[in-house]
C-alpha cells in the first residue's frame with residue numbers, strides 16, 4: 190500500500206518545474222475523455238506536461254495536483270475550457286487533402302449551385318474547423334464555381350470546441366505563407382493585404398460572409414435542426430475512442446441529406462451503424478444512401 194502511494198506521488202517528468210504524478214495524469218485523462226471525448230490513453234506525460242505547464246505557471250500554482258483540484262472545483266469551468274484548448278491538436282491548412290475539394294467542386298457543387306440559383310437553401314458543415322482554413326477552403330471552392338454565391342442562401346457552418354481557434358477563423362487573418370495552397374487567382378480575388386506592415390492577408394467580406402463560426406462540442410448537444418448537403422469531419426475522430434467515434438457517426442447521419450457528401454480524414458474510417466447508410470464515393474469520401482434509416 191505504501192509502495193503504491195509512493196508510485197502515485199512520483200513525478201513523471203524528470204527535473205521539471207512542476208510535479209506531474211500518475212494520479213494527476215489519470216485525472217486529466219478522465220476529464221478530457223468525459224468533457225471532449227478525447228482519449229489520452231497511452232499516458233503521454235511529456236505532451237500533457239509541455240502543453241499545460243504554462244497554465245500552471247500563469248495561475249501561480251505549485252503543482253499539477255493543485256491544477257487538477259482547481260479544474261475540478263466549482264469555479265473551474267473557465268480553466269476547464271483552457272485545458273481542453275491546450276490539449277487539443279489544431280493542425281490544419283488550406284486545401285488539406287485536396288481530393289475532397291475536387292470531389293466537392295466536380296460532383297457536389299454543380300447540383301447545389303443550380304439549387305441555390307433556384308432559391309434553394311444550401312448548408313455545408315465543417316465540424317472540427319480549427320482556425321478556419323478548412324471552411325474557407327470549402328467557401329473558396331464554392332466561389333470558384335459560383336462567384337456570386339454570397340448573394341444566395343448558401344452558408345457554411347464552422348464549429349470547434351476551442352474558442353481560441355474560432356476567434357482566428359472569425360477574424361479571417363492569415364500569414365501569406367499559410368495561403369500558399371490557395372490557387373493564385375482565388376487568393377487575389379478573395380483575400381486582401383492587411384496593410385499593417387505585417388504582410389498578413391485577410392479574407393474579404395464576401396468570403397467571410399459565407400462562413401459562420403460557432404463553438405460546438407462534438408460530444409455535447411447540437412443546436413442544428415436543418416440538414417446539410419455536405420459535412421467535413423476530418424482529423425478529429427482520431428482523438429476519440431472507438432465508442433465515441435461510432436456514436437458520432439450515428440448522430441451525424443440524420444443531419445446529412447440524402448445523397449449528401451461526408452468527408453473524413455485520411456487515417457479515419459466510419460464505423461458502427463452509420464456505415465450501412467453510406468456509399469463509398471472516393472478516397473475517404475461517402476454519400477448518404479437514399480431511404481436509409483439508422484436501425
Ligand SMILES: C[S@@+](CC[C@H](N)C(=O)[O-])C[C@H]1O[C@@H](n2cnc3c(N)ncnc32)[C@H](O)[C@@H]1O
Pocket residue numbers: 224225226227277278279280281282285316317318319320323348349350351354405406407408422423424425428454
Ligand atoms: C487536427 S484539427 C483538424 C482541423 C481540420 N478539420 C483539418 O482537417 O484540417 C482537430 C480539431 O478538432 C477540434 N476538436 C477536438 N475535440 C473536439 C470536440 N470534442 N468537439 C469539437 N471539436 C473538437 C480541435 O479543437 C481541433 O481544432
